[in-house]
Amino acid sequence: MGVSLKDVAQRAGVSVKTVSNVVNSYPHVKPETRERVQRAIDDLGYRPNLTARHLRKGRTGIIALAVPELGNPYFADLATAVIDAASQHDHIVLLDHTAGLREKEVLVSQGFRSHIIDGLILSPIRLETEDLLARAGGPPLVLLGEREYDAPYDHIAIDNVAAARTAVRHLIELGKRRIAFLGARHESLRQPAHLRLRGWREEIRASGGVPDESLVLATDGYDRRDGAAAMTRLLDRTDPPDAVFAYNDLVALGAMRVLTERGLRIPEDIAVVGFDDIEEGQYAAVSLTTMSPDKTAIARLAVDCLVERIASGASTAAFPRRILPGCTLTVRESTIGRGRPGTGA
Amino acid sequence: MGVSLKDVAQRAGVSVKTVSNVVNSYPHVKPETRERVQRAIDDLGYRPNLTARHLRKGRTGIIALAVPELGNPYFADLATAVIDAASQHDHIVLLDHTAGLREKEVLVSQGFRSHIIDGLILSPIRLETEDLLARAGGPPLVLLGEREYDAPYDHIAIDNVAAARTAVRHLIELGKRRIAFLGARHESLRQPAHLRLRGWREEIRASGGVPDESLVLATDGYDRRDGAAAMTRLLDRTDPPDAVFAYNDLVALGAMRVLTERGLRIPEDIAVVGFDDIEEGQYAAVSLTTMSPDKTAIARLAVDCLVERIASGASTAAFPRRILPGCTLTVRESTIGRGRPGTGA
């Protein structure tokens, strides 16, 4: 601390410009000058002050990632992947969580940390299109997740309708007919789960069935406790389902805990499919069949998009992209029972 | 972007100093001046450039948190708590993961991001004392976790020996006599798990038993797969244990998966105790008894310590503190069976 370019320049007997050239490996520096400067740098233990560099260049090399909560392993995995992808581009990651609160999501999206971050990756739950449109020239933004917006920003998300149909089809092919949907939120149709719920309806119709809306269970959130509560309500009724498609793995795992407590067999009595493919599902007592989004691809695409937008210098995207990473079905014991290796390890 | 103090000053017809005073809510500003400036700020949509402020003040308000991996829910929870604690002090958090690699831990501890961060909270796995001593005047540092160092830095960690003894005593009180320890690392005695292993030995001796070192199972890491692999090795022997104390919950959950696959009953055949109290354990088919460190306290203490050290301006701590947050036993089905409510929810 305290050693500046000027100190190095003085010691090496050159101007700060020359030192700067060496530090930034500018090619046209006379070898002996470079060596002299390098020695001064080493002697003094000089390290460039990045803040100053940032101020000058107008970029910080920091991108922010805002997710609802790190406590959901899906988002922890995603954050890990984003950190790694960002480091490929020499960027570091400032992490924040919104708890899925619209107020916090708005705050983050408005870039209350502008000037510190070059760009933002946001996975919103309750944010509305109008909030995005009101965003006054903040840093470039890339959106993640199931919510859809009519706003000038890139959006990375799997095809939720198609993925949900795949999950439900799997259950139908196993002979299940009363398939519940766990995790529709107590809110408007534009909330998350909307698309997965639509997939549920479409696939049931496609198989010649009629969606039973009483099998759609609303929840407060998407945690284990929400899954457990919804499953309890479902089982307390007279006509239980023979399968459950959950909004995500946490909801599915909460539901499975209740099934186990009640002594019901998975999948014989009730089969379960989740969504996200968190590792916990592999090691559950009955391992969990789930839809596996390609998290690495999602993170990489998000960071690539963002870095590109940052380079372009525009706050909004004139031609916003909609990118669909892959999502595949991973079959485990919760739908086909023991018999094949369960952990997938 | 592009609106500076100067622009606001011009529009309001005052000097930049006055605008700065208003922005920083300096008390002695004539009300009508303040109002005029505020109007200019609003009209222009001015937002202070934090990078410039940082350069000037020499502080950024950013602290870094480096954990082995976010994929372990314990660290995800800890990160969440650190972010919240930091925001209490108006600091934001740069997150990094080390994968428990010494090289990466050294890099982080040497502050390769110095000048961007005001301080660092590091949870090391393989870092050595010499690495810390070689640290050349980086930003203030607070250490977390089971590793112990003889270095001038504050250290926040529960009393691992005492906590392990509590866990083992619980098993002994339930009548268990052959208690295995899962998760000693294939490395030196100074590695993590050392203290918990010592607690295991001490408590067995205290109960009048003799620690059976063949029941100490080494693992490569502390993940579910490590627990599953170790449990498999243990069961393939002729003399299985009647209880397992795992280094952490992930190892315990991996072990439980294997027990379930083999058709063994938990806790009747083999009881299991973990460490960390991650939510997953509450919702496992057999809910997991575990040691519950006070993560919120750990995060708060770490941030408080760090902020204090930052304020003091010293890179190292003349009188490093050793702080011991609480850690309590949480009893669930994996030791006492079904019969009481299991999820603890």
Next chain:
DNA sequence: CTGAAAGCGCTTACAG
């Protein structure tokens, strides 16, 4: 209560 000026540590045209 407010202004003019220096300076935080860099990078970058502009000269030479």
Next chain:
DNA sequence: CTGAAAGCGCTTACAG
């Protein structure tokens, strides 16, 4: 190939 100087946008003694 290298130097002198301006400027990124703030804050802070120093005056008045």
